[in-house]
Amino acid sequence: MVDLKTKFIGLEMPSPIIAGSCGLTSDIKKLEEMAANGVGAVILKSIFEEQIHREASEHITDNSYPEETDYIRHYIRANTIQQYIDLVKQAKERLSIPVIGSISCLQDGEWIDFARELEKAGADALELNAFILPTDEFKESKEVEAMYYAIVRHVKSVVNIPVIIKIGRYFTNLSAFVSKLKAYGADAVTIFNRFYEPDIDIERMAMGAAPVFSSAMELRTTLRWTGILCGKDPKLQLSASTGVHSGEAAIKLLLAGAATVQVCSVLYEEGLGAISKINDSMAEWMQRKGFESVDAFRGKLSYADANHAERYERAQFMKYFSDKK
Numbered sequence: 001m002v003d004l005k006t007k008f009i010g011l012e013m014p015s016p017i018i019a020g021s022c023g024l025t026s027d028i029k030k031l032e033e034m035a036a037n038g039v040g041a042v043i044l045k046s047i048f049e050e051q052i053h054r055e056a057s058e059h060i061t062d063n064s065y066p067e068e069t070d071y072i073r074h075y076i077r078a079n080t081i082q083q084y085i086d087l088v089k090q091a092k093e094r095l096s097i098p099v100i101g102s103i104s105c106l107q108d109g110e111w112i113d114f115a116r117e118l119e120k121a122g123a124d125a126l127e128l129n130a131f132i133l134p135t136d137e138f139k140e141s142k143e144v145e146a147m148y149y150a151i152v153r154h155v156k157s158v159v160n161i162p163v164i165i166k167i168g169r170y171f172t173n174l175s176a177f178v179s180k181l182k183a184y185g186a187d188a189v190t191i192f193n194r195f196y197e198p199d200i201d202i203e204r205m206a207m208g209a210a211p212v213f214s215s216a217m218e219l220r221t222t223l224r225w226t227g228i229l230c231g232k233d234p235k236l237q238l239s240a241s242t243g244v245h246s247g248e249a250a251i252k253l254l255l256a257g258a259a260t261v262q263v264c265s266v267l268y269e270e271g272l273g274a275i276s277k278i279n280d281s282m283a284e285w286m287q288r289k290g291f292e293s294v295d296a297f298r299g300k301l302s303y304a305d306a307n308h309a310e311r312y313e314r315a316q317f318m319k320y321f322s323d324k325k
Contacts, residue, residue: 001054001292002268002283002286002287002291002292002293003275003292003293003294004016004038004040004279004282004294005110005261005293005294006040006259006294007126008040008041008188008237008239008259008260009125009162009164009187009188009237010162010187011041011098011110011124011125012098013040013041013097013098013161013260014038014040015038015039015040015258015275015279016040016250016254016258016259016261016282016294017039017040017102017250017261017262017263017275017278017279018040018041018042018043018044018239018260018261018262018263019031019034019039019040019041019042019262019263019264019275020043020241020262020263020264020266021043021044021045021046021102021127021264022045022264022267022268023045023130024045024264024267024268024272025042025043025044026044026045026087028087028090028091028094028240029156029157030092030272031094031095032094032095033230033272034267034272034275035095035096035097035274037206037272037275037279038279039154039275040097040098040260041097041098041099041129041260042091042098042099042100042125043100043101043102043262044084044087044088044091044099044100044101044102045102045115046102046103046104046129047062047080047103047104048089057245059086062312072318077093077287081114081117083130084087084101084116084118085117085121087120088101088123089121089122089252091267092121092122092123093172097126098125099122099123099199100123100124100125100129101118101121101125101126101127102126102128102129102270103115103118103126103127103128103129103155104130105129105130105151111155112154112155112158115155115158115159116158116159118159118325119159119160119161123161124161125160125161125162125163125164125187126155126159126161126162126163126164126314127163127164127165127166127190128151128152128155128163128164128165129166129177129193130148130151130165130166130193131166131168131193131195132144132147132148134310141171141172145171145177145180146181148165148167148181148310149180149181149184151165152165152181152184152186152266153184155173156184156185156186158165158294162187162188162229163185163186163187164186164187164188164189164190164239165181165186165188165189165190166189166191166193166241167181167190167191167192167193168188168192168193168195169188169192169225174225174227174228174229175229178233178236179231179233182233182236183215185188187237187240188219188236188237188239188259189229189236189237189238190238190239190240190241190244190262191222191226191229191238191239191240191241192221192222192225192241192242192248193241193242194212194214194241194242194264196253197209197210198210212265213265213268213269214242214243214245214264214265215243215245216243216245216249218242218243219242219243219244219249219252219253220242220243220247221242221243222240222241222242222243222253223240223243223252223253223256224312225251226238226256226258226302227238227256227257227301227302227303227308227312228303228313229257229303230256230257230258230299230302230303230304231257231293231299231302231303231304231305231309231312232303232304233305234257234299234302236257238257238258238259238261239258239259239260239261239262240253240256240258240260240261240262241261241262241264243264244261244266245266245269246266246281247277247278247279247280247281247282247284247285248281248285249261250263250278250281250282251281251285254282254297255297255298255299255300255301255302256293256297256299256301256302257298257299257303257304259298259301263278274298282294
């Protein structure tokens with residue numbers, strides 16, 4: 001009998017599959033359905049500073065009364081945060097799996113009090129959804145990275161629950177960056193964040209948004225860096241995300257060394273039953289290969305194995321195409 005139980009950042013989970021932060025995880029009924037389908041943990045939909053400011057602006061019709069403007073902004077902010085806190089409490093009451101709060105961080109300091117409130121509400125951990133777009137040509141890379149370190153260090157100084165930082169892949173030296181995130185207190189790292197991507201409609205000549213869902217092909221970049229990062233640091237607690245649409249994809253990431261695997265797009269495209277399908281697929285494969293637990297095969301094909309290191313490092317097609325006649 002195989003066992004999918006997983007321990008991640010000190011939290012016991014029935015499966016290594018986590019429902020990533022998205023609109024679906026803002027609904028208590030859907031959270032209960034995810035739990036019924038065997039998800040290991042849920043990460044609630046992120047709360048965004050921009051969202052609060054936009055909602056406030058929509059209700060402000062006259063800026064000639066600063067006191068009224070400040071009141072509206074404060075009210076909407078407080079109301080939005082309270083709704084989120086209520087969701088955390090409700091989820092903790094109804095679910096037996098870990099409930100992780102998610103904060104979209106743009107800069108240090110803005111969300112420190114909110115992090116405290118989430119801990120008080122009962123969140124088992126926090127995922128800091130951070131992305132700082134480096135558009136200032138006069139700012140050095142190390143200055144941009146220092147902003148991430150400041151966010152982690154500050155939040156860790158005020159909460160006792162585990163803190164996960166979710167990052168993108170656009171860093172000069174990702175291995176060094178992740179190592180420093182750990183040094184500054186991050187309990188785990190999620191790779192990779194899926195950001196809003198712009199697109200251009202050439203007929204209307206207007207700016208718009210690219211498709212928001214990931215594709216199975218996007219797994220490759222996540223797989224490469226999961227194997228490299230976990231191979232270099234076996235103690236790294238890493239949650240792999242983006243491109244996970246099947247049990248096969250989840251198994252690959254676990255073999256590469258991931259502690260947990262996050263799913264999101266597939267839940268929209270196939271429904272919440274996709275969670276049980278992924279779990280069943282993993283269990284069937286484990287039984288067929290003779291693995292009784294996830295830990296028995298986790299990291300077996302990571303960068304740490306010299307026989308696989310070259311495959312993770314190779315970035316050019318030269319050798320592949322030179323064999324094709």
